[in-house]
Amino acid sequence: MSQFAINIMFVGGSFLLYIAIAIWAKAGSTSDFYVAGGGVHPITNGAAIGADWMSAASFISMAGLIAAGGYANSTFLMGWTGGYVLLAMLLAPYLRKFGKFTVPEFIGDRFYSKNARLVAVICLIVASVTYVIGQMAGAGVAFSRFLEVDSTVGLMIAAVVVFVYAVMGGMKGITYTQVAQYCVLIIAYTIPAVFISLQLTGNPLPPLGLFSTHVDSGMPILDKLNQVITDLGFNEYTADIDNKLNMVLFTLSLMIGTAGLPHVIIRFFTVPKVADARWSAGWALVFIALLYLTAPAVASMARLNLMTTIYPDGTAAEPIQYDERPNWIKEWEITGLIQFTDKNEDGRIQLYNDSEAFAPTAEARGWNGNELVVNRDILVLANPEIANLPGWVIGLIAAGGLAAALSTAAGLLLAISSAVSHDLIKGSINPAITEKGELLAARISMAVAIVVATYLGANPPGFAAQVVALAFGIAAASLFPALMMGIFSKRVNNKGAIAGMLTGLAFTLAYIFVYKGWLFIPGTNNLADTPENWVLGISPLSIGAVGAIVNFAVAFVVSNATEEPPVEIQELVESVRYPRGAGQAQDH
């Protein structure tokens, strides 16, 4: 059977599984299978949150960025897990007690203002659309490879599939479908990692393999990797970095963004009890950590495997002939995501770092520039092929990558469409809208979001995980401070919250757009996105943390200069702090 057929079988099979579970769950009972119906155990809910949370950024893109950046990109690992500590302690239990269904609803009620709710809707839409751009970029890479088409065609196919998937919407609400998606995703991610860890270190557990001895060389695997890549002019994988301010701010931005993203928060609105909100956050992080502890191992081992593929006889010997390149390079060349140009016309593939420091060595070896450009978003998907794993493992990773991208994209599109139809139109523009009209508005806003995200996803402002990181920065600077102050301060009033959200959002967006292009349209940036141009060395990916500080500061100053919130609002804040009497989540 061809690899193409195996891929189709695995991807098709996993989709049939989700649909079958959805139908079975709907038929089986009226309420038990829905999250809102209660009775879902925190462990089950944790797995569902894991599927919702881990997207193309975590699954497809993150390990590739860690592989390229080494220690410096540990920020993704800490940032996308540490946020759950904030969620569990600062937001989830209290928002559960409050008992509403959407984030703008909480902000509108707590800050007793329709305008606050509107501003929250805007923040939510900007963050979520940016997030979807990243998902489209990742899903596009996956489709282009598995259907063996150009990456732009892959993106178009992804857009159609995501739209159909999101419109089928009902599947999202069913916890057990998401549990199934989690299972597919985690199996697909860990199986190749186990094989590769065994091959390279003899240890079947990838997180331990990362710190074990490399079988072929007898050195610790990280030492071996450092040696191989420094021989080719790259920085050491484990080297410390100078710009710690940026590293701290980037990690902080991802952490508070995690706690500010509406599609994650709403999962906690519907657990049966306040105590369950805390446990669910813990279990969610356990399930997420299974992937996040595997990812750094995948990153370093895949990078080492890539280097040994190109330099089979060691870095001192000649690299492989282009004509004898392995099949996976040929396959990825079709997508345009691996590109080879024989700059010195010797028929071999020279892969090294075109740095000034390495130029003399390269010249002495007769090299005329780096000849192989590998898109970082392909590393995880290509990983099993690079390691020569059997065809079914490659099919499995296709199914896993698509499960990750589609489940999160659909969740985000639902968050966007409910913000538009429920919070924006029904909540303020036209409260008398019919249910049919509300549904139509939801569908239209979904379609618009997909078109925008697909257009911008064709030339994304970074690799998938980087685009998603921008979305986290936006959520961090706008929604998280408002939510946290709404619970922990009785003094912050409507004016303070609105001023805080608007300045946090405007500040962060402006800084991002200056470097990434206005509205992410390529070519409209004012400054090149390079470290020399960044203010104090703070990258656009890290600015969300600064935006959050601005938001907090503005909200406090404005609130203290204006009147106290009314007594009933202060009582509301008091009541969300105590678990007793939570009851069921209330629909508007």
Add this chain to the structure above:
Amino acid sequence: MSGHSYDAEAYWKANLRLIFGSLIVWALVSYGFAILLRPMLAGIPIGGTDLGFWFAQQGSILTFIALIFHYAWRMNKIDEKFGVHEE
């Protein structure tokens, strides 16, 4: 909660104390050990690199999990002690 305002205040303070302690650990393992204090941990070797690298790629994640479960467990006790737990 109006009839128990003293207890309510003590409950909230106990919660804030627990959150504060947890967040100190949270910041120490990630921003501390993994980033700012890494040079100080450079002397402790672990599998071809140093302890700071381990905290950046694994240790902080494991600590986060422990922190959340500890918080959930302690808060359940505190909820019961102050009588604000759900039936």
